[in-house]
């Protein structure tokens with residue numbers, strides 16, 4: 001079921017989310033299904049449970065390669081509960097991000113270039129991967145939501161924050 005996506009200003013987006021304690025339950029499967037439907041309907045690259053008002057440490061993300069989105073390399077569809085991120089280098093890269101909870105805007109955000117992430121899928125199966133570039137960026141963005149952090153807080157220079165159609169006229173860009 002497609003759910004409403006909370007927008008910046010809603011206090012529920014600022015909560016520290018709780019860990020998932022039981023896997024492979026009807027409730028968790030229903031949550032993941034709703035998140036997937038909601039992300040697809042919004043054409044997003046990722047979604048975190050608090051964005052639909054559920055304060056649990058669950059994120060989903062995934063991008064199929066699409067030539068319309070040249071900046072978005074393919075990222076495997078992933079369900080990640082209770083994620084733990086470890087950066088693999090000190091290197092940070094700046095790139096433009098959007099968020100379904102901050103519609104119509106983009107900001108330049110520094111993120112770790114390479115990281116290891118681990119957690120569990122909705123069945124409780126461990127997930128562990130190294131990621132870099134856009135994939136690593138999406139994971140960092142989504143996991144920030146679980147600690148109540150929206151990307152504008154990560155922008156170093158607020159002059160590099162604005163409306164997508166003004167910053168990038170004529171381009172179609174995915175939100176995450």
Ligand code: NI
Nearest residue numbers: 099100101176
């Ligand atoms: Ni977001």
